[in-house]
Amino acid sequence: MNIALLGYNIENASVYDFLKSTHTEANFTVYDQADSPARDLPEGVDFVGGLDSFMEVEADLVIRSPGVSPHKINPAVKVTTATQLFFENSPTSNIIGVTGSKGKGTTCSLIASIMRAGGHKTHLVGNIGQPALGEINNITPGDVVVYELSSFQLWDLTISPRTAVILMIEPDHLDVHADMNEYVGAKSHITAYQSSDDRLVYQSRNSLTSAIAAASVASKVPVSSPEGVDVRDGYFWYHEQKLCSISHVKLQGSHNLDNAAAAIAACWSLVSEPAILGAGLEAFAGLDHRLKQVGAVGDVDYYDDSIATTPGSAIASIKSFDQPKILIVGGSDKGADYQPLAEVIADTKSVKLVITIGANGNAIADVLAQAGLDERVSRQSDLSSMDSIVELASQSADAGDVVILSPAAASFDMFKSYKDRGDQFIAAVNNLER
Numbered sequence: 282m283n284i285a286l287l288g289y290n291i292e293n294a295s296v297y298d299f300l301k302s303t304h305t306e307a308n309f310t311v312y313d314q315a316d317s318p319a320r321d322l323p324e325g326v327d328f329v330g331g332l333d334s335f336m337e338v339e340a341d342l343v344i345r346s347p348g349v350s351p352h353k354i355n356p357a358v359k360v361t362t363a364t365q366l367f368f369e370n371s372p373t374s375n376i377i378g379v380t381g382s383k384g385k386g387t388t389c390s391l392i393a394s395i396m397r398a399g400g401h402k403t404h405l406v407g408n409i410g411q412p413a414l415g416e417i418n419n420i421t422p423g424d425v426v427v428y429e430l431s432s433f434q435l436w437d438l439t440i441s442p443r444t445a446v447i448l449m450i451e452p453d454h455l456d457v458h459a460d461m462n463e464y465v466g467a468k469s470h471i472t473a474y475q476s477s478d479d480r481l482v483y484q485s486r487n488s489l490t491s492a493i494a495a496a497s498v499a500s501k502v503p504v505s506s507p508e509g510v511d512v513r514d515g516y517f518w519y520h521e522q523k524l525c526s527i528s529h530v531k532l533q534g535s536h537n538l539d540n541a542a543a544a545i546a547a548c549w550s551l552v553s554e555p556a557i558l559g560a561g562l563e564a565f566a567g568l569d570h571r572l573k574q575v576g577a578v579g580d581v582d583y584y585d586d587s588i589a590t591t592p593g594s595a596i597a598s599i600k601s602f603d604q605p606k607i608l609i610v611g612g613s614d615k616g617a618d619y620q621p622l623a624e625v626i627a628d629t630k631s632v633k634l635v636i637t638i639g640a641n642g643n644a645i646a647d648v649l650a651q652a653g654l655d656e657r658v659s660r661q662s663d664l665s666s667m668d669s670i671v672e673l674a675s676q677s678a679d680a681g682d683v684v685i686l687s688p689a690a691a692s693f694d695m696f697k698s699y700k701d702r703g704d705q706f707i708a709a710v711n712n713l714e715r
Contacts (some may be wrong), residue, residue: 282304282306282307282308282342283307283308283310283340283341283342284304284308284309284310284340284341284342284343284344285309285310285311285312285339285340285342285343285344285347286309286310286311286312286344287311287312287313287335287338287343287344287345287346287349287354288311288312288313288314288319288328288346288348288349289311289313289318289319289320289322289328290319290320290346290347290348290411291320291395291410291412292346292347292363292406292414293311293346294320294412295363295412295414295415296344296363296366296414297309297323297326297364298367298414298415299370299414299417300344301323307629308327309323309325309326309327309416309579310326310327310328310329311326311327311328311329311690312329312332312335312338312342312692313328313329313330313331313332314330314331314332314334315330316330316331317329317330317480318330323691328522330363333391334353335349335353335354335355336353336354336355337355338355338358339355339357339358340358341359342359342360342361343355343358343359343360343361343572344360344361344363345360345361345362345437346362346363347362347363347408347431347433348433348457350436350457350458351436351437352459357702360437362434362437362438363412363413363414363434364428364430364434364435364438365437365438365439365440366414367406367413367414367417367428368438368440368442369399369440370384370417371417371420371426372417372422372424373420373421373422373423373424373425373426373445374443375423375424375425375426375551376425376426376428376443376444377392377425377426377427377428377441377442377443377444377445377446377542377547377548378428378430378441378442378444378445378446378471379392379427379428379429379430379445379446379448379547380429380430380431380432380445380446380447380448380468380471381436381446381447381448381449381450381468381484381490382448382449382450382451382452382453382489382591382593382594383448383449383451383536383589383591383593383594383597384410384448384449384539384540384543385408385409385429385430385431385448385539385691386408386409386429386568386571386588387530387532387537387540387567387568387571388446388448388540388543388544388547389405389407389409389427389428389429390405390409390565390568391529391540391541391544391561391562391565392427392446392544392547392548393405393427393563394561394562394564394565395544395545395548395552395557395558395562396425396427396466396548396551396561396565397561398552398557398558398560398561398564399548399551399552399554399557399561401424401425401551401552402421402423402424402425402532403424403425403426403427404416404419404420404424404425404426405427405429406425406426406427406428406429406595407428407429407430407431407434408429408430408431408434408555409429411687413426413428413507414458424669425551428442432453432454432458432459432464432467432468432469433454433457433467433470435467435468435470435663436467436470437470438470438471438474439470439474440474440486441470441471441472441473441474441475441479442471442475442479443479443480444479444480444481444482444547444550445471445472445475445477445479445480445481445499445592446471446482446483446543446546446707447468447471447472447481447482447483447484447490447493447494448480448484448487448490448539448540449484449486449487449490449539449593449627450465450468450487450489450490450493451489451591451592451593452464452591452616452617452618453590453591453615453617454615455615455616455617456614456615456616459553460494462474465489465492465493467695468493469493469496472493472494472497472499473497475497475498475499476498476499477498477499477500478500479499479500480499480500480501480502480547480550481494481497481500481501481502481507481532482501482502482503482504482543482547483501483502483503483504484503484505484539484543485503485504485505485506485508485509486506498505502546502549503543504539504543504546505539505542507520508520509546510542510543510545510546510549511542512527512538512542515527515528517541517542517545517558519546519549519553520654523555524545524555524558524559525534525555525556525558525559525562526559527541529558529560529562529563530562530563530566531557531562531563531565531566531567531568532566532572533572533574533584533601533602534572534597534598534600534601535600535601536597536600536601541562544561544562545558545562548561566567568689569585569587569700570586570587570588570699570700570702571586571588571702571704572584572585572586572589572597572598572685572687573586575706575707575710576707576714578675578709578710578713578714579629579675579680580603580680580681580684581675581678581679581680581681581684582682582683582684583671583683583684583685583686583706583710584598584683584684584685584687585686585703585706585707586598586685586687587686587688587692587699587700587702587703587706588699588703589687589688589689590612590615590688590689590690590691590692590699591615591617591689592617592618592619592622592689593621594687594689595608595610595622595687595688595689596621596622596625598685599625599626599629599632599685599687600625600629600685602631602683602685604631604681604682604683605631605632605633605679605681605682605683606629606631606632606633606682606683606685607633607634607635607636607674607677607678607682607683607684608626608632608635608636608683608685608686608687609635609636609638609684609685609686609687609688610622610635610636610637610638610642610645610676610688610689610690611637611639611640611641611642611645611662611669611688611689611690612638612639612640612641612642612688612689612690612691612692612693612694612695612696612702613639613640613641613690613691613692613693613694614640614641614644614690614691615690615691616688617689619644619645619689620648620652622645622648622689623648623649623651623652623654624652626649626652626654626657627652627653627654631684632657633657633677634657634658634659634674634677635649635654635657635658635659636659636661636670636673636674636677637649637658637659637660637661637662638662638664638670638688638695639662639688639690639694639695640663640694640695641694642660642661643660643662644664645689645690646658646660659673659677661673665695666705667702667705667706667708667709668708668709668712670709671684671709671710671712671713672709672713675713686703686706688702705712
């Protein structure tokens with residue numbers, strides 16, 4: 282049997298390990314558009330690089346990695362993914378899948394924290410960084426799996442989780458998806474194969490999410506609605522049942538109350554005691570690079586929100602602080618619309634300066650200028666280091682200000698990843714302190 286791996290990233294490496302144990306006589310070949318593999322290949326695995334597409338790849342089984350569009354693969358071959366293989370082979374059916382344009386990692390982590398507070402053995406996998414197939418041998422039938430699912434992982438998935446969570450959806454990854462309809466269609470696969478016995482938690486304030494929910498046959502629980510889980514008078518409520526105080530949430534920003542509400546709704550069938558819900562929320566202190574304070578220099582607070590790769594994420598960051606703000610935005614473009622961000626900045630007088638950086642920094646600055654914000658914009662697309670960017674922000678800040686790295690764009694123009702971008706921001710802030 283010949284198995285083709287399209288790319289050899291962390292996820293396809295876990296696919297190789299899984300399939301090698303079940304197909305001991307198979308021959309594996311890695312095909313890539315890059316000239317060399319992203320990581321060392323196992324002994325005996327061939328490599329073919331420098332491809333324009335994968336239309337010429339032929340094998341008994343082709344493994345699509347998340348970043349590869351199905352449109353670039355030979356339609357005549359059998360194609361599967363790490364996500365599909367996990368759903369087909371998972372020892373447990375207690376899978377909670379979470380998708381959306383932002384908040385997935387935080388919501389997944391809150392769900393896992395609540396489940397663990399309730400005494401459930403829980404595995405946190407997927408787009409959050411732990412390949413699901415790499416964890417599959419540690420899972421037993423009674424366990425809970427919390428799976429962060431991107432549009433790339435959902436694109437051709439034909440099995441939906443027992444509990445699906447859809448957070449806010451906004452334009453994203455339009456540099457890979459053909460258009461917004463294809464992006465939303467990929468997201469919808471999280472519930473497309475659910476039955477009426479399954480559960481769908483969805484953000485009721487988002488029209489795209491609500492449209493997906495309207496087409497689902499699953500039992501629906503809206504978030505941010507009195508008909509489901511919402512926040513009232515400083516407490517979380519499930520219908521008319523008062524649960525726990527929002528003070529249990531140790532994360533910055535009202536958007537994280539929405540994430541917490543979604544987590545409560547997702548856990549409800551297994552954990553519903555208010556005290557346990559509160560304990561689970563409180564036990565989670567936040568993920569790296571997600572609106573996390575990384576330093577204070579000269580009475581100026583610095584926040585790393587490098588995970589914010591969409592305008593909506595940057596908007597949420599802006600709304601999380603009342604203090605005067607200096608915002609660092611820009612990076613590699615994903616086809617996003619920056620007009621809503623410009624409108625929020627125009628309406629938010631506390632945004633005193635926007636530093637635009639990276640490949641699309643000038644394009645963002647142009648949108649801001651068209652909104653009459655030219656005096657509050659510093660175009661710095663030529664700055665090549667995070668040290669110089671943070672130094673400029675510090676020179677522009679006064680005591681009591683907040684400096685936020687919330688780029689509203691991908692990182693690949695200047696950095697290896699959003700993690701690398703965030704790590705360099707943290708290092709630059711530390712250099713200021715020294």
